Amino acid sequence: MDRVDDDRVTRRRVGDAEARRANRGWWDADADDYQAEHGAFLGDVDFVWCPEGLREADARLLGDVAGRRVLEVGCGAAACARWLARQGARPVAFDLSAGMLRHAAHAAATTGVRVPLVQADALALPFADAAFDIACTAFGAIPFVDDSAALMAEVHRVLRPGGRWVFSVTHPMRWIFLDDPGEGGLVATHSYFDRSPYVEQDSHGVATYVEQHRTLGDRIRELVGAGFRLLDLVEPEWPAGHDGTWGQWSPLRGRLFPGTAVFVTEKPA
Template identity: 70%
Template sequence: MSDGEQDVSAATPRAPGASAEALLGTAGIARRGVGSAESQRASRAWWDADADDYLAEHRADIGDVDFVWSPEALREADARLLGDVAGRRVLEVGCGSAPCSRWLATQGARPVALDLSGAMLRHARAAGEATGVPVPLVQAGAERLPFADASFDLACSAYGAVPFVADPRRVMQEVARVLRPAGRWVFAVNHPMRWVFPDDPGPDGLTVGQSYFDRTPYLEVDDAGAATYVEHHRTIGDRVRDIVAAGLVLDDIVEPEWPEGHERVWGQWSPLRGRLFPGTAIFVTHRPGG
C-alpha cells in the first residue's frame, strides 16, 4: 500500500445530540469472551458513532498538533521516548484524529496515520487541512497491517488500538514485521492495575472491584447480545510476554506520575487517583538488529 491518503468516507455523520450508546442500541453489560472479528466490528462502530463527542470533549486535551502520551499530560516533546524522529518513517497505530502524527510531521518525520474508524479519520483529514499539516491516512485494523515488511523506522500508539483488540500479541507481531531492524515501537495503554478499580474519578474509584487476573473483556451489548463496545484487559506480564513473543526487546515501562498542578479530570483519570496509583503504562520496545 502506498503512503497516499485512503478513502475514509464510509462512516456517515451522526445526528446532532445522539450518543454512541443510543446510536448503537446499547442495552447493557455482558460477561463473555469476544473474538477478533466481533471486537473489531464493535470498535469500528463505536468510534464511528462516538468520534464527534469524544473530540468535542477532549480536543483541548490532545490538541490539533501535539503528541500527548497520556491523561497525565506526558508529551513526547518532553519525554522523547521515540528518540530522534527527523527523516524517519513513522507508523501511528490507532491514530484517532491524528494530532500525534501531525506533531511528528512538524519535527521532520514522515508519519503514516492508521485507524479503524472512518469517522475519526474524517476528523484527521479536516484537522490536517485546518492546521496546514496534512498526513497520509490509512483505514485498517491493527491486527493486520496493510504494509510491507520492514517499511517503517518507528511505530507508536498513544492509547490507540492495543486495548481494543482481542489478539494484542498479533498486533505486536505485525508491528515487529513492518519495523526495520533497530526500529522502536512505543505504545501507551491503561495501566493494567486500573482494571481492578471502578471507572470513577472520585473516592468510589479507590475501592477494588474485581480481580486483576480476570481477563474477561469489558463488554457492552445491544438487545440481541451483539457487542457495541469492547475493551480488553491484559496484565503487565501478559504485555511483556506478547512483546517478547513477537521478537521485540523491552527497553522500559514508563508509568507517568500525576504532575503537580494538573487538575484535569479525564474519564476515570483524576488528581485523586493519579496521586495514589498509575493510570498509564507506556511500553518502550525495539526490534533487534541494525
C-alpha cells in the first residue's frame, strides 16, 4: 500500500528469502519506535485485533480459552499472549524478530505475566503436530511471507482436530488505495487483482520492507487448501468516538469502507 511520492517505494515480485531478510531487519530496527507509537493502544496485557479497537474480551472469536494450549503467531510484543494467560490459557508466543521479542520479554518482567517466547519462522514452526488447541494472530506474520498458503498448512499441522485458527489482516480492498489516512486515501489507484507486493527498498534496490497482498478469494482458497473450514469473516466497523489514526487507518476512511478482515476458521474434528 503505497506511501506518498517516494521513489524508494515500488511494487515488484520478491522471493521468500528476500522478504524474510527485509522484514526481520525492519522489525528489529523499528521495534522501539513501533512500541513507542502503538504500545499504549495495544496495552501490555490485552488482546486487540485491529486498529478499529475490536478486543477479544468483547468479540470472543477464539471461544473458551481457559486451559487451552494457544499459539500466538507473529506475536510482536506478545500482549495478546499475556492476556490469554490471564484468562487461564496456556499460551506460547513466537516471532521472527528479536527486536519485538525483546519488548515481549520486557513487558513480561514489568507485568509479571510470563509466557514462553520463541524466535521462529512461521513457515517452519518448531512445534509438534497437533500441539495446540487454538492458534491466533493480530496482523502477525501472514502479510510478510511470500508463501502464505504454506503458513496456513503449518498452522493446520500444529493444531489438533477441532482446533480454531483466527487471524486478522489488512482488509484486501485497502490495497486499491494509497496508504493515506486522509482524502488522498479515498481515490482508487491500483487494481485489486494485482498481487505484486508492496516493497520499500534502499538506494541499491535491496528490499528493506515487504508486505504481501492477497484477495479475499485467495485467502479462502489458502485456508480450504490447507484443510480449514471458514466459520466467519468479521469486518470490524469504525466505532463512534474513536478519533485515533494508525497509519492508513482513520475515522475518515473507517466510516466508508473496512480496514480489517478477521478470519475465523477451524480444523475439522
